Amino acid sequence: GAVVSQHPSRVICKSGTSVKIECRSLDFQATTMFWYRQFPKQSLMLMATSNEGSKATYEQGVEKDKFLINHASLTLSTLTVTSAHPEDSSFYICSAPRSGGALDEQFFGPGTRLTVL
Amino acid sequence: AQSVTQPDIHITVSEGASLELRCNYSYGATPYLFWYVQSPGQGLQLLLKYFSGDTLVQGIKGFEAEFKRSQSSFNLRKPSVHWSDAAEYFCAVGSTYTDKLIFGTGTRLQVFP
Numbered sequence A: 001g002a003v004v005s006q007h008p009s010r011v012i013c014k015s016g017t018s019v020k021i022e023c024r025s026l027d028f029q030a031t032t033m034f035w036y037r038q039f040p041k042q043s044l045m046l047m048a049t050s051n052e053g054s055k056a057t058y059e060q061g062v063e064k065d066k067f068l069i070n071h072a073s074l075t076l077s078t079l080t081v082t083s084a085h086p087e088d089s090s091f092y093i094c095s096a097p098r099s100g101g102a103l104d105e106q107f108f109g110p111g112t113r114l115t116v117l
Numbered sequence B: 001a002q003s004v005t006q007p008d009i010h011i012t013v014s015e016g017a018s019l020e021l022r023c024n025y026s027y028g029a030t031p032y033l034f035w036y037v038q039s040p041g042q043g044l045q046l047l048l049k050y051f052s053g054d055t056l057v058q059g060i061k062g063f064e065a066e067f068k069r070s071q072s073s074f075n076l077r078k079p080s081v082h083w084s085d086a087a088e089y090f091c092a093v094g095s096t097y098t099d100k101l102i103f104g105t106g107t108r109l110q111v112f113p
Helices: none
Strands: A004-007 A010-013 A019-025 A032-038 A044-051 A067-073 A076-081 A090-097 A106-108 A112-116 B003-005 B010-014 B019-021 B024-026 B032-038 B045-050 B056-058 B064-068 B073-078 B087-095 B100-103 B107-112
Touching: A004 A090, A010 A019, A019 A032, A019 A090, A019 A112, A032 A067, A032 A076, A044 A067, A044 B100, A076 A090, A106 B032, B003 B087, B003 B100, B010 B019, B019 B107, B024 B073, B032 B064, B032 B073, B045 B056, B045 B064, B045 B073, B073 B087
Parallel strands: A010 A112, B010 B107
Antiparallel strands: A004 A019, A019 A076, A032 A044, A032 A090, A067 A076, A090 A106, A090 A112, B003 B024, B019 B073, B032 B045, B032 B087, B056 B064, B064 B073, B087 B100, B087 B107
16 A cells, blocks of 8 residues: 655654654655644544645644645645644644545554654 | 544454444435554554445455444444454544545454453
8 A cells, every 4th residue: 555654753842842744655646635633532633634736724723823734745745833832742643645535545644743841 | 514423432352253343423415434443653544435335345454344324323343353453443434525534533442362
């Protein structure tokens, strides 16, 4: 199957700093990528849809200025958590379909564990 | 609004035993239904999906699921569980209108030898 990587796998930062998470499709081009947030013992919550060459589409309640998404190429989308606070601590996961949208088979990254002190 | 419920947070079975993980959905039209598995340190992997047609769907790793419209359910089954099946299982529902997936809260499967 297709491979999606995320980097870093875990990061610890101080409150007020910004953290960038990368999501790469290693063996296919992804015009669309999805960013999810997963709280302990809870489901994956869609944060935003990242579209190559255009602005991301954010879900209701997600702060666009706090969670900056850039999909600069067909293989890379980045999520930057700006001015991170402890409540931003979570598990962030990206996914991409080889073709099509969310209803096609998604290939998920292994996730990034963010801890904000 | 779409929603997915996985009633069982944690299930423990013995290796070789049969397995059924429950999933109930809420959606006005015919849903697109998925089961994904999340193993430790790995990304979610698609086990199977249902869009239309035969309500019994075969997936990878010996899993199957049955769509029951009358019960709004899409339960995942496996006749004989292997230790390597220990993981977190997520049911998801999708809509062609929103092109988004709504995930359930997951069921953690533990397998005893």
